Amino acid sequence: xxxxxxxxxxxxxxxxxxxxxxxxxxxxxxxxxxxxxxxxxxxxxxxxxxxxxxxxxxxxxxxxxxxxxxxxxxxxxxxxxxxxxxxxxxxxxxxxxxxxxxxxxxxxxxxxxxxxxxxxxxxxxxxxxxxxxxxxxxxxxxxxxxxxxxxxxxxxxxxxxxxxxxxxxxxxxxxxxxxxxxxxxxxxxxxxxxxxxxxx
Numbered sequence: 001x002x003x004x005x006x007x008x009x010x011x012x013x014x015x016x017x018x019x020x021x022x023x024x025x026x027x028x029x030x031x032x033x034x035x036x037x038x039x040x041x042x043x044x045x046x047x048x049x050x051x052x053x054x055x056x057x058x059x060x061x062x063x064x065x066x067x068x069x070x071x072x073x074x075x076x077x078x079x080x081x082x083x084x085x086x087x088x089x090x091x092x093x094x095x096x097x098x099x100x101x102x103x104x105x106x107x108x109x110x111x112x113x114x115x116x117x118x119x120x121x122x123x124x125x126x127x128x129x130x131x132x133x134x135x136x137x138x139x140x141x142x143x144x145x146x147x148x149x150x151x152x153x154x155x156x157x158x159x160x161x162x163x164x165x166x167x168x169x170x171x172x173x174x175x176x177x178x179x180x181x182x183x184x185x186x187x188x189x190x191x192x193x194x195x196x197x198x199x200x
Contacts, residue, residue: 003198004119006104007111009163009171012155013133013141015183015191016125020104022188023195032097033106039093040086054086087166102199107159109166111176121198124177125191129184 006023010016017033024031037048087109094105094113105114111122127133133152137143143151163171174180179198181191 002119003121004102005098005110005114005117006121006123006195006198007114008104008106008123008125009111009159009177010106010125011127011133011172012152012159013137014125014127015136015140015188017106018140019125019181019183019188019191019195020106022192024104026192026196027199029199030097030101030103031106032094032103036090036093036097036105036108039097040089043093044086044089051086087162104195109163112167121179122177123195124172124174124180126172126180126182127184128182132184 006020008016008020020031020033023029034048037051040046040051041048090108091113094108094110097103097105098114098117111120114120127136134145134148137148137152138145160171163169169176179194181194183191186194
């Protein structure tokens with residue numbers, strides 16, 4: 001199977017965004033992460049910060065997830081919550097960007113948006129080295145050392161809840177992915193090379 005799209009989910013502090021951007025730069029493939037939110041922001045006339053707040057309030061309730069998926073499938077967008085509308089718009093933007101050509105997508109349940117497309121590789125990037133993860137959060141992300149644990153849990157919980165609410169799948173269940181990379185053991189450079197091997 002020829003790889004056309006790489007949909008990446010990643011732990012906070014894993015360096016996943018940096019790895020994806022390095023991969024995109026080396027291969028000349030487009031990379032979309034925050035750009036998805038910026039496009040939704042333009043189209044919906046809502047700030048990126050508001051979109052992020054909606055994403056943070058998503059529940060991980062099974063019943064909510066089933067309800068939202070049913071409303072989306074039935075085309076009843078008017079019955080969705082604010083975060084539901086944002087999710088639907090994000091999925092539409094991902095499809096629009098994918099139509100432009102091969103790309104790597106960061107977060108936003110991109111694999112779900114592209115599930116009907118050929119050549120989608122689902123990747124999860126984690127970091128088992130707690131010291132490396134902590135160092136990255138402090139030094140590269142600029143988070144106060146005393147707040148690392150709180151901030152890390154907040155972002156991982158937000159990503160897990162958002163993923164579950166919109167897919168009814170566990171975000172950190174490796175069975176949902178074709179490739180799991182551990183930046184703590186492999187290092188960023190090896191992770192980038194492994195991604196590059198998918199499109200060579």
